[in-house]
Amino acid sequence: MEVIAQQIRKEYYRRGGSSNIFMAVEPCDFVIPAGQLTLIHGRSGSGKSTLLNMLAGILRPTEGRVFYDGTDVYRMKDVELSAFRNLHIGYVPQGQSAVSSLNVLENVMLPYTLYGEDGRDAALAAMERFGIADLCEVMPDRLSGGELRRMAIARALVRNPQVLFADEPTGDLDDENTAAVFGTLKELAQEGAAVLVVTHEEDSFRYADRIFDMNAGKLG
Numbered sequence: 729m730e731v732i733a734q735q736i737r738k739e740y741y742r743r744g745g746s747s748n749i750f751m752a753v754e755p756c757d758f759v760i761p762a763g764q765l766t767l768i769h770g771r772s773g774s775g776k777s778t779l780l781n782m783l784a785g786i787l788r789p790t791e792g793r794v795f796y797d798g799t800d801v802y803r804m805k806d807v808e809l810s811a812f813r814n815l816h817i818g819y820v821p822q823g824q825s826a827v828s829s830l831n832v833l834e835n836v837m838l839p840y841t842l843y844g845e846d847g848r849d850a851a852l853a854a855m856e857r858f859g860i861a862d863l864c865e866v867m868p869d870r871l872s873g874g875e876l877r878r879m880a881i882a883r884a885l886v887r888n889p890q891v892l893f894a895d896e897p898t899g900d901l902d903d904e905n906t907a908a909v910f911g912t913l914k915e916l917a918q919e920g921a922a923v924l925v926v927t928h929e930e931d932s933f934r935y936a937d938r939i940f941d942m943n944a945g946k947l948g
């Protein structure tokens with residue numbers, strides 16, 4: 729599946745300045761090709777998460793369109809888009825995303841249970857891949873930062889998505905786990921997924937097929 733964005737931009741309302749309108753992402757065209765790992769880096773506040781969220785079908789652009797294999801995602805109805813995302817898109821958000829009332833296995837299974845499906849085996853396999861299979865029954869508040877991160881990644885991959893977004897996926901991981909995560913993201917791309925990663929990690933550049941720099945809302 730290929731993602732194509734046409735002239736998307738995002739303005740936020742922000743008090744101050746001359747107009748109270750802040751342009752977080754300037755108009756840009758962008759493609760996330762299937763079978764490649766695309767990387768975006770750039771300074772804090774440059775608009776990386778905003779761009780990623782618009783591409784992932786989570787944040788409606790102020791203007792512009794986002795197509796998944798020709799389907800204009802922001803023209804879908806809300807429930808339709810949610811189901812589409814659950815089926816086709818993996819998403820590792822920046823920061824903490826555990827559901828605190830669910831244990832680790834239940835968190836990873838969530839993309840199945842939300843739709844009344846049984847995802848136990850798939851969840852266990854994803855957890856195995858990231859070395860957290862022995863934490864099934866542990867609650868998120870007992871996990872280390874790195875374990876929480878690996879749980880979020882396992883959840884994003886549990887349905888074998890064709891498109892994967894990861895926003896700073898290795899921020900709190902050690903070198904070994906960082907390499908494991910990028911190795912897996914690369915593998916997914918090689919298996920045919922369209923993968924987009926936002927990162928500060930310069931070590932990760934060697935995994936990338938394409939690298940973009942973001943600076944004050946401009947993608948270069």
Ligand SMILES: Nc1ncnc2c1ncn2[C@@H]1O[C@H](COP(=O)(O)OP(=O)(O)OP(=O)(O)O)[C@@H](O)[C@H]1O
Binds near residue numbers: 741770773775776778
């Ligand atoms: N909901 C919002 N309302 C107003 N301004 C926002 C909103 N979300 C983000 N911004 C602003 O837009 C700019 C871009 O934010 P964004 O989160 O995309 O940056 P980023 O490049 O991901 O930064 P970081 O590396 O710190 O995660 C920032 O200046 C931020 O303050």
Ligand SMILES: [Mg+2]
Binds near residue numbers: 822895
């Ligand atoms: Mg960000």
